[in-house]
Amino acid sequence: MRDLLVMRSFLPKWRNCLRRARAPTAPTLSDWAGGTTTTPTGYAAWAATNATTGTAKDDFDGDGVSNGVEYVLGGSKTTNDSGKLPTITTSGGNLLFTFKRDQKSIDGATGVTIEVGSDMVTWPDSYTVGADGGGSSPEVTVVKGVPTGFDTITLSVAQAPGTTKFARLKVLVPSP
Secondary structure (H helix, E strand, C coil), rough: CEEEEEEECHHHHHHHHHHHHHHCCCCCCCCCHCCCCCCCCCHHHHHHHHHCCCCCCCCCCCCCCCHHHHHCCCCCCCCHHHHHEEEEECCCCCEEEEEEHHHHHCCCCCEEEEECCCCCCCCCCEECCCCHHHCCCCCCCCEEEEEEEEEEEEEECCCCCCCCCCEEEEEEEECC
């Protein structure tokens, strides 16, 4: 309580406010912050367990999958998540880019797009993956709950013009 008394001597007009913020026991940081604490959510909550150092672009567990992508795909630090990476196939002259998204990664702050280009340097075409089909680009199909707890996402774009197309999954997460 000595700190509180020192603060009162420097800030006499705040005396009543400080008195109200005082807890019956020794004050904690949350008492000084107005009685609220912040619990991480979304990517920050996932990273607190699975990527305790680094950023979303890093690969904390060394499995070849960046932390941000691993979050969207439902990975963890205890497994090799390269098997969860998107697959690319062709059907009827279309390129099909498919992956399973962990529904827990639909947090309102994480952005998911699929980028397509004819080389691995420029990505001129970008397709939004929304929480459902309505929030996605028309070329993106979202099948909710398949498998349970995940959504199956498929991008279908014409292979032409040209015979070579590349696609990549781009994930943008807020900094924890």
